Amino acid sequence: MRLSQLFTKTVRDAPGGEVSKNAQLLIRAGFVYKEMAGVYAYLPLGLRVIEKIKQIVREEMNPIDSQEIIMTSLQRKEIWEQTGRWSDETVDIWFKTKLKDETEVGLGWSHEEPIVEMLKQYVQSYKDLPLSVYQFQTKLRNELRAKSGIMRGREFVMKDMYSLHSSAEDLEAYYNRAIEAYRRIYARLGIGDDTYVTFASGGAFTKFSHEFQTICDAGEDVIYLHRGRNIAINEEVIDDAVAEMGINRDELEKVKTAEVGNIFNFGSQKTDDMGLRFTDANGNQASAYLGSYGIGITRVMGVVVEKLADEKGIVWPEAIAPAKVYLIRLGDNEAVMRHADELYATLTGRGIEVLYDDRDLRAGQKFADAELMGIPYRVTISDRLEADNKFELVVRQNGVQELLTQDELLAKLG
RNA sequence: CGGGGUGUAGCGCAGCUCGGUAGCGCGCGCCGUUCGGGACGGCGAGGUCAUGGGUUCAAAUCCCGUCACCCCGACCA
Numbered sequence: 001m002r003l004s005q006l007f008t009k010t011v012r013d014a015p016g017g018e019v020s021k022n023a024q025l026l027i028r029a030g031f032v033y034k035e036m037a038g039v040y041a042y043l044p045l046g047l048r049v050i051e052k053i054k055q056i057v058r059e060e061m062n063p064i065d066s067q068e069i070i071m072t073s074l075q076r077k078e079i080w081e082q083t084g085r086w087s088d089e090t091v092d093i094w095f096k097t098k099l100k101d102e103t104e105v106g107l108g109w110s111h112e113e114p115i116v117e118m119l120k121q122y123v124q125s126y127k128d129l130p131l132s133v134y135q136f137q138t139k140l141r142n143e144l145r146a147k148s149g150i151m152r153g154r155e156f157v158m159k160d161m162y163s164l165h166s167s168a169e170d171l172e173a174y175y176n177r178a179i180e181a182y183r184r185i186y187a188r189l190g191i192g193d194d195t196y197v198t199f200a201s202g203g204a205f206t207k208f209s210h211e212f213q214t215i216c217d218a219g220e221d222v223i224y225l226h227r228g229r230n231i232a233i234n235e236e237v238i239d240d241a242v243a244e245m246g247i248n249r250d251e252l253e254k255v256k257t258a259e260v261g262n263i264f265n266f267g268s269q270k271t272d273d274m275g276l277r278f279t280d281a282n283g284n285q286a287s288a289y290l291g292s293y294g295i296g297i298t299r300v301m302g303v304v305v306e307k308l309a310d311e312k313g314i315v316w317p318e319a320i321a322p323a324k325v326y327l328i329r330l331g332d333n334e335a336v337m338r339h340a341d342e343l344y345a346t347l348t349g350r351g352i353e354v355l356y357d358d359r360d361l362r363a364g365q366k367f368a369d370a371e372l373m374g375i376p377y378r379v380t381i382s383d384r385l386e387a388d389n390k391f392e393l394v395v396r397q398n399g400v401q402e403l404l405t406q407d408e409l410l411a412k413l414g
Numbered sequence: 415c416g417g418g419g420u421g422u423a424g425c426g427c428a429g430c431u432c433g434g435u436a437g438c439g440c441g442c443g444c445c446g447u448u449c450g451g452g453a454c455g456g457c458g459a460g461g462u463c464a465u466g467g468g469u470u471c472a473a474a475u476c477c478c479g480u481c482a483c484c485c486c487g488a489c490c491a
Contacts, residue, residue: 012440012452013426017484037483092489110491144415144489152490202491209491220490262491294491330450364451382450392450 003357008043010369022302023149029373038146038153048322056188060181066132075106079113083273093141107140115162120276126166134161151302161293171289178293190317196232199241212261218306219258258303266290314374323353326375328366330382340381
């Protein structure tokens with residue numbers, strides 16, 4: 001993409017009323033636009049990041065036999081009444097509205113009930129199980145207070161997956177496969193080393209649910225870590241967990257984290273409540289077992305910004321950067337411009353994503369923008385370098401700089 | 415939802431205490447010089463001072479209401 005064609009602009013100053021680092025940087029770099037408190041639009045560069053995160057998630061969900069779908073934002077009141085979750089006393093973040101004929105509908109803050117309702121249509125026999133479906137959905141939650149930029153909004157993109165099984169054992173096995181898939185996802189997103197499978201509250205069927213918590217100062221959670229045994233426990237269940245697992249509390253390290261994923265074993269409670277049953281091999285009606293698995297796509301994006309950014313701006317891991325290379329051409333020397341165009345074509349032709357800074361700006365501004373946007377590799381071409389037939393390559397993450405011939409450069413960028 | 419803070423040009427801010435009809439920086443447009451770390455000079459465009467009401471000869475400024483935004487807390491599948 002040529003930056004001269006990109007409609008967004010970078011700005012020096014972040015909006016005054018925006019304190020969180022992720023929102024400041026993403027707004028300054030032109031990745032997101034704030035519509036209102038806790039509600040952000042994703043612009044071309046930000047959308048690229050979102051799509052890359054989603055693609056990584058797809059590549060890990062599909063192998064565990066989950067099928068992608070997309071449910072609806074408008075939801076029926078009756079479905080939620082079956083499990084008692086339509087009431088504002090039980091769920092206090094509902095956005096509710098009415099159709100023209102006064103029918104009450106909800107705006108989806110979660111999709112567990114609608115998914116189960118939908119699956120009733122397709123599951124009748126044990127031969128139909130197990131099954132797993134997932135989607136990327138914009139969740140709408142009427143939070144009392146939005147905060148932390150894109151990390152806790154009223155509207156955000158979430159990947160939610162649901163699996164249905166004919167036995168508790170089968171669900172348990174799948175649940176563990178999902179945990180491993182999630183581990184691979186966070187590793188690929190560049191936050192694997194700081195992300196822990198954490199015991200948390202909330203299992204309807206099991207004593208604990210599992211959260212994926214990433215160490216992050218901007219996070220809202222506190223967990224206790226036992227690095228030796230690789231155990232992590234959310235503060236909210238610390239007393240129960242310590243008792244249950246026979247852990248000495250003094251061995252635990254207290255850290256601040258952001259929840260980037262959460263998985264639940266519902267047992268058969270929800271399916272029983274909603275009347276999703278199937279015929280087993282003996283011809284008898286049996287209960288189905290439900291698991292639920294979420295990842296906050298936009299929250300993960302915010303966490304990555306928070307964790308990896310430096311004083312110059314964002315630092316994207318290559319896997320989710322909006323482009324791999326930021327190509328800068330300096331000056332208006334015709335040969336330089338031609339060679340820059342050619343290099344842009346060559347890289348693009350090899351499937352390498354390039355942000356080509358073909359704007360008529362000074363060197364300092366281009367360098368600053370490359371750093372603010374956090375593109376992994378910066379390649380510069382100028383008349384000075386042209387004289388030696390060299391390109392300058394700078395790695396965003398560590399600032400290491402090299403002067404390379406075109407062949408060396410292409411070899412390096414793969 | 416409780417407490418606190420803030421709304422003035424696209425963005426960041428000053429002006430408000432002590433009322434007299436709005437200013438600075440960035441950005442934007444044109445001209446010239448510059449051109450490897452956010453250049454410089456000149457000219458110029460751009461504002462219902464969040465909003466509704468009140469006080470006053472006169473309100474960005476004082477008073478009351480409302481809305482929005484931010485922070486702390488509570489909340490958080």
